[in-house]
Amino acid sequence: MTDHALPYRPPYDWPRLAAFLTDHASPGVETVTDGVYSRTFRFSDRFGTLRVVPALDAPALLVRFQAPGLDDAARDAVLAQLRTMFDSEADPAAIAAGLSDDPYMADLVRRRPGLRMPGAFDPFELTVRAILGQQVSVAAATRLAGRLVAAFGTPLPTEAAAPSLTHAFPEPAQLVAADVSLVLNMPRARGRAIQGLAAACLDAPDLFAPGPDLETSVARLTALPGIGPWTAHYVAMRALRQADAFPPADIGLMRALDSGTGRPSRAGLLARAEAWRPWRAYAALHLWAEDAHRRGATTLPA
Template sequence: MLGFLRARAIEGLETVSGDCYSRSISLDGMHGWFSVRPGDSDALALTLHFPDPQAQAQIVARIRRLLDLDTNLAPIHRHLSADPLMARLIASRPGLRVPGAWDGFELAVRAVLGQQITVTAAIRLAGKLVAQYGQPLSCMGAPAGLSHVFPEPGRMAGADLANLGMPRSRGRTLSGVAQALLDDPQLFAPKASLEHSLSALRALWGVGDWTAHYVALRQFREADAFPAADVGLLNALAALEGGPVSASQLLARAEAWRPWRGYAAQHLWTTL
């Protein structure tokens, strides 16, 4: 989990120092920050600074979703381990969880920025976005490196985001996602099923199957979401089993992993 967060930490918004993950947060117009690090035994230690004490329970719940702390891995592992490959991967990383998201809009923006480019390039773009459109963090005592909160959709909806150095079509998609959230504040709220989640996302201009499955997995916590055309998944399976793998072959292979294909995907991604 920490390695995943470290590789995707957005400058100004998040830091990973040693075994500690920190980030700025914005909720109902108020700013704060939190840090999470290993505590005693198997526990995590949370440091939270936020001006409204009544928001603490909501913030802690969102952090637990971000870190996937409420999932019981035992039944998932039993099911996936029927596949010898998955059994081997689970044995090597028995505590692996699926990272979630602090905020659905932020995750959708990250996913769109990551379309057809490397993680490093996408995070660099995200840093530019935060610096230009995010508000300066108005909270004392924040860890070094936390300077802004993630941009509000109202700042992005009418902006020409292509000036950040991305294709104009991608900037249009980001602006469209921001406007869609303004039109429907429940856009990233939990849906009734995976198909409902995917349909809501695919209806957005420029959001295809890969992005929809990725957001459904990490924001809607749809454990069976599975972006079968993901290059990383294809490369991981090919490297593990020797020989090229097509998206259709991967999708057929993943049928045995239902309803936990998202956890299988995380194990494959982590081998890269």
């Protein structure tokens, strides 16, 4: 099999990214074993699996496919999705320079060089996962995702499957009429939000196309039922390459800025974040990492 390289500008904090993906892997669709990320994917009406691992002798991630019938166009499309997911085109020097006018943020960047945004292989998949994660722990959201995949995902044919990789994540058409709340035993409002998201994707296939600005992207998402500003900014930062997205009123961000005299208010947080433009998403990533370090938790919520 041939490995396909995704070059990146060092430094690149693969261990931290792999740890996040480990905690957030949807059972049946994704696994992380010994630092190797693997997942299922769909190309046209066929299926495959892939694995991603850092190269040992070059600044690149290596991708290997197990996908009978995968043609060059489909392969290139999947590689483009992986570039977004693994933030391989980010410029860590530019991000660090943009955040370093704030001494506290400069210290966080210095302590965690090469921190990358865990992106999304598929924006619909990520947004469904974000809805499942509303008001529950990461572990609970992961269990719900596994049950969703088992109930509504498409089983892979034997020649495309791999250990623990058994299903493709459900597509919008598979969830638009599904009684997700009943099957997953979760609040009906969240089930309706997933159905509404699926319907919106079917009605507007470009729903997740990056908008001309952050405000347009967020407005498009918050127009959907069950998606508020926090979820919209979370999706924008992870799936839409909006480097200035910044989830408002996030408790983890506020905790990370508590220097012993108390957390900032929502208004105080947003005022402080003005100094981090146009890299507020990466500032949030560093603050979440700091909050996780203090609490011994994972890097990102949802």
